[in-house]
Amino acid sequence: MTELKFNSFIFMLVFGLVACSDQFKLAHSLATGDPASPDGSTTGGDPALTPQLPGTDQQPPTNRPVSPPNGVPPICDPFGGPPISPDNGLVGSLTYIPAQHATYSMRASQFFPGQPNVVEVPNPVYLSQLNVPDRSFTEGFPILGGDFLKTLTGEKLIEFFQLRLKGQFYLGSGDSNGDYEYSLYTDDGSFLNLESSPGNWVENIANDFTHPVSLGCSKEKVELEKNVPLNVDIIYFQAPRVRIAAQWFYRKYNPTPEPYCGGTITDFGAFAARGWKLVAPANLVLPPETPANPCYDVPQ
Numbered sequence: 001m002t003e004l005k006f007n008s009f010i011f012m013l014v015f016g017l018v019a020c021s022d023q024f025k026l027a028h029s030l031a032t033g034d035p036a037s038p039d040g041s042t043t044g045g046d047p048a049l050t051p052q053l054p055g056t057d058q059q060p061p062t063n064r065p066v067s068p069p070n071g072v073p074p075i076c077d078p079f080g081g082p083p084i085s086p087d088n089g090l091v092g093s094l095t096y097i098p099a100q101h102a103t104y105s106m107r108a109s110q111f112f113p114g115q116p117n118v119v120e121v122p123n124p125v126y127l128s129q130l131n132v133p134d135r136s137f138t139e140g141f142p143i144l145g146g147d148f149l150k151t152l153t154g155e156k157l158i159e160f161f162q163l164r165l166k167g168q169f170y171l172g173s174g175d176s177n178g179d180y181e182y183s184l185y186t187d188d189g190s191f192l193n194l195e196s197s198p199g200n201w202v203e204n205i206a207n208d209f210t211h212p213v214s215l216g217c218s219k220e221k222v223e224l225e226k227n228v229p230l231n232v233d234i235i236y237f238q239a240p241r242v243r244i245a246a247q248w249f250y251r252k253y254n255p256t257p258e259p260y261c262g263g264t265i266t267d268f269g270a271f272a273a274r275g276w277k278l279v280a281p282a283n284l285v286l287p288p289e290t291p292a293n294p295c296y297d298v299p300q
Contacts, residue, residue, distance in 0.1 A: 075125040075149075076295035079132045079246070084281045086292035089128050090234065092165035094121040098152055102160040105210050106239040108189050111162035119152065125163060126295045128281040130234065134187060134213045134245035137238070162237035168229035168285045179221040179253035183276065185265060187213035187245040188237055194222060195231035210239040217261035221253040229285065251275035
């Protein structure tokens, strides 16, 4: 397996590209079905800020042990803010395909470890939530000391990468027991897999392939109970530069299909009025086998 080349000043990875607040701002593309241009952008104009959606209260800590990441420094939330507790977050892996081996049209399975030309980044990735409004991504993955994560050709990693994230979803303090549904608003492809029973994973959302920002929705409703975790597995990939989007929503199940499913959200106010809200940091806890989040209390 090809290994990454890192600068000699890499000691740990600290991210804080976008300040995280207690409220969560969403963004949307004004395009409705516009195809992506060859550089990966949509053609419908700049994204606009939309109404803020509420988060939820923090889950109680699980008192998991603190353990260093086995000598491999973590990647701390390249898109959002710091974790709200040592237990908070999603943890996962990062892979990429060098641009010379990639094509405009991609699918998630091409980024899986062991596939041709896939490079596995050894550093674990920690996210406090999945909340990346539709925007340009040219900053790359910054490293403490002023450097950036580089591809094999020495360039910033800003395209043809995939994140595979795991965690546990909890209902918030304002949620009640019952049936729920999820949605993933992404550019490019994404999947949501849920553990329906021990060891049995079910594909709940499939929004594959290179495409402009679009909403993928649950295939089936999910029964959830307060204080009972649901194990989740999220796949998100970015194909050609430069626009990215990755937001995860949930709501109480509605038998009336969401009209934006399969397309672009053009009115976030109407979307929120139909019950959708962001999966907030307070909804997310690391998998039980994962030590405490090493990105907690890291200076930003």
